[in-house]
Amino acid sequence: MPRLSIKRSLIVFGLLLLAVIAAGIAYDWIDDRRDISVHAAAITGGNPDRGHALFIEYGCGSCHGLKHVRKATGTVGPPLDGIAIRAIVAGKLNNSPENLERWIRDPQAVTPGTAMPDLNVGARDARDITAFLYTRAE
Numbered sequence: 001m002p003r004l005s006i007k008r009s010l011i012v013f014g015l016l017l018l019a020v021i022a023a024g025i026a027y028d029w030i031d032d033r034r035d036i037s038v039h040a041a042a043i044t045g046g047n048p049d050r051g052h053a054l055f056i057e058y059g060c061g062s063c064h065g066l067k068h069v070r071k072a073t074g075t076v077g078p079p080l081d082g083i084a085i086r087a088i089v090a091g092k093l094n095n096s097p098e099n100l101e102r103w104i105r106d107p108q109a110v111t112p113g114t115a116m117p118d119l120n121v122g123a124r125d126a127r128d129i130t131a132f133l134y135t136r137a138e
């Protein structure tokens with residue numbers, strides 16, 4: 001066997017090792033995301049994945065910034081990053097799934113004249129959007 005092949009197999013081994021480490025890190029990251037999602041679904045009774053899609057569909061991001069959400073770059077309302085661990089939402093409500101749903105469904109009833117319009121979000125949609133927002137702790 002030529003000497004070069006030992007060197008080559010060391011390189012291959014090194015690359016394999018790196019691949020295994022990278023896969024481990026990726027798996028951990030995905031597993032964490034899954035835990036967060038399962039937890040958000042359990043507290044709200046909603047479906048975070050569906051809520052994510054609805055958030056985009058209702059155009060919430062035209063007024064609210066939210067990292068890692070397509071087109072959520074609005075600056076009319078406050079950014080929603082970290083909303084899951086906020087103590088108070090909309091300046092006056094204790095942060096609970098019920099209150100968040102109530103706000104999303106009927107902001108004008110909670111704060112008449114607020115710049116957030118009533119978007120006719122149904123009960124199930126509001127629950128799923130709330131579940132999605134509860135995955136955003138940062």
Ligand code: HEC
Nearest residue numbers: 058059060063076077078089090091104111114115116117
């Ligand atoms: C036309 C702009 C607009 C749209 C569209 C809009 N919002 Fe808002 N939103 C606001 C404004 C302005 C506020 C701040 C209102 C206040 O505190 O009185 C707000 C507040 C909020 C809050 C409370 C934030 C905090 O920091 O306490 C949440 C949660 C929220 N909106 C979710 C949504 C969701 C979900 C949608 C889509 C279904 C949506 N908003 C669509 C303008 C908008």
